[in-house]
Amino acid sequence: MRNGEKWTVQTLARALRGGKCSARELTLACLKRIEACEPEVHAFLTVTREKALTAADRIDARLAAGEELPLLAGIPMAIKDNICTKGVRTTCASRMLENFIPPYDADAAERLHQAGAVLLGKLNMDEFAMGSDTGTSAFGPTANPLDVSRVPGGSSGGSAAAVAAGEAVFALGSDTGGSVRQPAALCGVVGLRPTYGRISRYGLTGFAPSLDQIGLVTRDVPDCAAVLAAVAGFDPRDATSSRVPVDDYLTGIGEGVRGMRAALVRESLEESSPGVRRELLRAAARLETLGARVDELSLPFLRDMLPAYHILSSAEASSNLARFDGIRYGFSATDAADWQERIRESRSRGFGREVKRRILLGTFVLTKEQYGPCYEKARRLKGKTLASLRTALSYYDFLLLPTSPEVAWKREEKRDPVAMYRSDLFVVPASIAGLPALSVPFGMDQGLPVGMQLVGRAFGEKELFRAAHALEEGKA
């Protein structure tokens, strides 16, 4: 299946209905691709070969019986390993959950199952989604399929790599502080973080619940629209799930950007590598050629968002991950002498270094002494971000900035901590404000893909798809 990477949901759905291929053949083709790529890429933690083939056969039988099925029926996909899948191991790439088999499906997994999408397996990630290069996984790193000496980004590095390698047609990931958009950019695929509340978080292992959102990785923008339509919607099991009706995202996706207003974020020009800056300016010019108006806009608080994000997300992680006690589920230090030692030892041995670091940082910023100067100040900055972005988006249809200040770096490259930290600079504001943001491949730098990010209004995914699709079509 050499040209597997060109397959999209749309073309495959047509092929399936036109009798040009069967769901079993599609699934087998993906499984073959997985077999060929995995020794180098390592995007998967679990491959559910038999379950996938059984599911595909069921779809083939229903299609043969003339049943009208949803667009995603028979399409092979994979899910990040922090999203619960009933009966299929879900590890969060941690020793802590190495043998955890969820007794229930996440809402998004359930919706995909109902739509007839075929689950190929579970995808690698940074442990508990904490990281930016899929290097903190307890089961070994994932490589960028475009150049296996380079990182795929993270934390949903497995999701981006699997789609970029043609191992899966689309994938679910999760985005707390850019974890879907940044790997999508580094692997040259489309990544969406929808509005907070658009996709239910029920069954997504919490890292920082006020920021966590399930996201999508696809090969092109219309695929992203099609998958969002399938997984979005109100879910009473998630108290932050939204009742705003789900749009018909595909209709009008090709209408272009004529008359739209975009704001190019000035600080992102200053913070990007020369190659990424060049592509950003080219994207802005492209949008203008297509009939949009592009202005430069300054967001001076952009740089303050990073420390605020780290404080808020670590604080929430420290509280969330308190549930891992070695008693109810997960790794258990059964040799511990007493109850308290059991909890401490299970956590100390079950969690990796980065996870422990963030739990401790979170515990620290929530202490009586640090609560005011750290946590509360970060909360106020969150409010300010939200207000500033709302004001900007009351005039502009979307903000334009790169997804990552640089292209995929080499795994062994020694990066200074400031550079590593800065790699999340452009993705964090939309996370903090709960706004939808999409990364679309646009241009290359040093032979590697660059991702452009579009940040839109709350529940304005439809406009984002339209604008991103225009950029995508115009990229040649």
Add this chain to the structure above:
Amino acid sequence: MDFSITEIANLANLRLTAEETEELRADFEEILQFAAQMQEPEGTAHDPEDLPFLREDVPSPSLTQEETLQNAPAVRDGCFVLPRAIGGKAHA
């Protein structure tokens, strides 16, 4: 800045090596510096729109006892087994 890493580790139920303790000290100092550099925004820490709604307090289907216990390291008579809380000596 005066803080005890050991105390914070105890609060978080984690055991640290000497090397980890030193690394964390540097991390904490860095985050304090970053926090001090953040602009001081006006307004309150809580956006009223942040508040989630709550669902009606009515029983709905949930996991069975068997499903709830299926990932437990040790189970006896339909209960989680844990070491004795008082008086030491492990049970499981």
